[in-house]
Amino acid sequence: MPHSASTVDDLQRYAPEVVEPDDFDEFWRDTLAGSAAAPVLVDVRPEPTDLRLLDSWDVTFAGFGGDPVRAWYTRPAGVREPLPAVVEYAGYGRGRGLPHERLTWPAAGYAHLLMDNRGQAGQHGAGDTPDPHGAPGGPWPATWGILDPRDYHYRRLITDAVRAVEAVRALPGVAGDRVSVVGNSQGGGIALAVAGLVDDLSAVLTTAPFLCDMRRAVALTDLAPYGEIARYLAVHREAEEAVWRTLSYVDGVSFARRATAPAQFGVGRRDTVCPPRTAFAAYNHYGAANGRPVPPEREVHVYPFNGHEGGEAVHVRRQLRWLRTVLQSARR
Numbered sequence: 001m002p003h004s005a006s007t008v009d010d011l012q013r014y015a016p017e018v019v020e021p022d023d024f025d026e027f028w029r030d031t032l033a034g035s036a037a038a039p040v041l042v043d044v045r046p047e048p049t050d051l052r053l054l055d056s057w058d059v060t061f062a063g064f065g066g067d068p069v070r071a072w073y074t075r076p077a078g079v080r081e082p083l084p085a086v087v088e089y090a091g092y093g094r095g096r097g098l099p100h101e102r103l104t105w106p107a108a109g110y111a112h113l114l115m116d117n118r119g120q121a122g123q124h125g126a127g128d129t130p131d132p133h134g135a136p137g138g139p140w141p142a143t144w145g146i147l148d149p150r151d152y153h154y155r156r157l158i159t160d161a162v163r164a165v166e167a168v169r170a171l172p173g174v175a176g177d178r179v180s181v182v183g184n185s186q187g188g189g190i191a192l193a194v195a196g197l198v199d200d201l202s203a204v205l206t207t208a209p210f211l212c213d214m215r216r217a218v219a220l221t222d223l224a225p226y227g228e229i230a231r232y233l234a235v236h237r238e239a240e241e242a243v244w245r246t247l248s249y250v251d252g253v254s255f256a257r258r259a260t261a262p263a264q265f266g267v268g269r270r271d272t273v274c275p276p277r278t279a280f281a282a283y284n285h286y287g288a289a290n291g292r293p294v295p296p297e298r299e300v301h302v303y304p305f306n307g308h309e310g311g312e313a314v315h316v317r318r319q320l321r322w323l324r325t326v327l328q329s330a331r332r
Helices: 008-013 022-033 152-168 186-197 213-219 226-235 239-249 252-258 277-285 312-331
Strands: 042-048 054-061 068-076 083-089 111-115 173-182 202-206 263-269 298-303
Touching: 008 277, 022 152, 042 068, 054 152, 068 152, 083 152, 083 186, 111 152, 152 173, 152 186, 173 186, 173 312, 186 202, 186 252, 213 239, 213 277, 213 312, 226 239, 239 252, 252 277, 263 277, 263 312, 277 298, 298 312
Parallel strands: 083 111, 083 173, 173 202, 202 263, 263 298
Antiparallel strands: 042 054, 054 068, 068 111
């Protein structure tokens, strides 16, 4: 696809009124409360690796409904003091993989928790967390349980992600007052959701976020995951009203409006998977309804000739430098 028909200036002004259910806050308050009773850490055991400069642990924590969720916890070897933590969420169809696959954040000196995606592994990466909750819907994760927000897969995945923040704070060697969240694509959308549900994060870093301005996104692209929702509706035409209602409970724009942490966005202007307009919908609403007198710091980097891969290593370097600056400023 060529560049978005909109100019960057147009994107900077794109702030649609995304439909938000009246009970959005109550829905998420009750959802999270229903999973908060169980102790968050279930099991933590050292994971042997061939990495001499990093130590890893195989973590199981209690996610949605107390379901066991797997994660890798990795940090610099031999460092005794508590470290700021980065919780990372994986992309669509991916799992946590192996502990040596994602080393940028621990190599940069952070305590790093990489959460598995329940039920999603096998398309693009390995994982070992099942999603035992079945409900009517289509065959893809984006459509599992899509007829009712209480049954929807992303209700469970977002709850897992919030619990992952609680889990990292309970792990040894973590400075619990310095926890940030990061993700690309689906992981970026999940990071935005956590930013809207957890009000004491240090920062959120989101690239090419999925789950934003979803009704518009389904109209803009035929590619998965949004295209999977369109394909479901092409067969289940009578389900359209129920589908839009369900999606309104997980739209990243609504979460972004409630966020309080400093945020950095990355957007590829040729992105055909998560169209840039939808990312800007979240960016332009970010922090607008969090009830605080001073809006949170935010910045966006646009890569004119990149698609869903965004700025790749160039953007990761910007992420590293930006997060270090944010954390240093917060400590003064």
